[in-house]
Amino acid sequence: MIVLDWPSSHPIAPGAYGVGIADLLPYPGSEHIAKESTIYIPADQPFIKLSVIMDLLLGPHGCPWDREQTHASLKKYLLEEAYETIEAIDHNDPEALAEELGDLILQPVFHMRLAERTGSFEFNEPLKRITDKLIRRHPHVFGETLVADSDEVLKNWDKIKQTEKERSILAGVPQALPALARAHEVSKRAARSGFEWPDFEGVLDKVHEEVAELREAVAGGDKAHIRDEIGDLLFTIVNIARWQKIDAEDALRLMLNRFQGRFESMEASAEKPLQELTPAEWDQLWNQAKESQKGADLNP
Numbered sequence: 098m099i100v101l102d103w104p105s106s107h108p109i110a111p112g113a114y115g116v117g118i119a120d121l122l123p124y125p126g127s128e129h130i131a132k133e134s135t136i137y138i139p140a141d142q143p144f145i146k147l148s149v150i151m152d153l154l155l156g157p158h159g160c161p162w163d164r165e166q167t168h169a170s171l172k173k174y175l176l177e178e179a180y181e182t183i184e185a186i187d188h189n190d191p192e193a194l195a196e197e198l199g200d201l202i203l204q205p206v207f208h209m210r211l212a213e214r215t216g217s218f219e220f221n222e223p224l225k226r227i228t229d230k231l232i233r234r235h236p237h238v239f240g241e242t243l244v245a246d247s248d249e250v251l252k253n254w255d256k257i258k259q260t261e262k263e264r265s266i267l268a269g270v271p272q273a274l275p276a277l278a279r280a281h282e283v284s285k286r287a288a289r290s291g292f293e294w295p296d297f298e299g300v301l302d303k304v305h306e307e308v309a310e311l312r313e314a315v316a317g318g319d320k321a322h323i324r325d326e327i328g329d330l331l332f333t334i335v336n337i338a339r340w341q342k343i344d345a346e347d348a349l350r351l352m353l354n355r356f357q358g359r360f361e362s363m364e365a366s367a368e369k370p371l372q373e374l375t376p377a378e379w380d381q382l383w384n385q386a387k388e389s390q391k392g393a394d395l396n397p
Contacts, residue, residue: 144202147202147203147206148206148209148210148220151203151206151207151210152210155210155211155214163207166207166211167211168208168211168212171204171207171208171211174204175204175208178197178200178201178203178204179201181197181200181201182194182197182198182200182201183350184197185197187347187350187351187354205223209222209223233257234253234254234257234258236253236257237250237253251289252289255286255289255290266286266287266289266290267283267286267287270282270283270286275346276331277331277335277345277346277349278344278345278346280331280332280335280345281335281338281339281344281345281346284332284335284336284339285339288339294336294340297340300333300336300337300340301337303333303336304330304333304334304337307326307329307330307333308330310326310329311323311326311327311329311330313326314326355390358386358390359383359386359387359390360386362382362385362386362389362390363379363382363383363385363386366382366385366386367382
């Protein structure tokens, strides 16, 4: 009995008393497997062990909750684990990052096992596809192509992708991405194709232009027009971030963390209900919170 698709070089040993699949991972019923009909496959690779565990959880003797899941029902967990991983990175917490990466890695393994059980594709198919893709899209590493820098690598990457699928450069940007992240990726790809301002001053000028157009829209009172102009302004701000090699999504998320910290500090410092504060008192509390936060940043 072989549980997974193993490379030909993976070590194996004949089944013997006390050695078998039950030694790879105990599970209900494994004690009844005939030792002479098994081979021992060392479980010293964590990813392999994880994939076996997921297979058992989805099996006849597995977890009722896991067995009820579908690709659609798991979408929210994939997104949740990705954001928790980002938070661990933002906090520069290696312990939390190791924990959250494990939770994140579980999600594709779960989907791969589900797909295998429903006959959509084999468990290893996504791994084979990404391996082939990485080799194909890195001809400067696995082939004879020469590149001068990372910018040239990205341009080659886009050319290869277009050749592979013969579609728009922007077609591969998921519409489900958060809007700022999608805007950053769209503008980056468009710029790599040549649709770009000649210099950073051009981007700044565009901000002033969009602000003026927004003022006109607000004066006109047309909500749809105002919405469109706000969108144009936000997209231009994302381009400012891109030109400065800053991720707009990261910038806004970190700003929100700072704002929340300052607001909570104001709540703690206020000596009366927030609704009763005057504008001057709000300003005073805000400035105190900013100074307190700066001190915390300097003395972590």
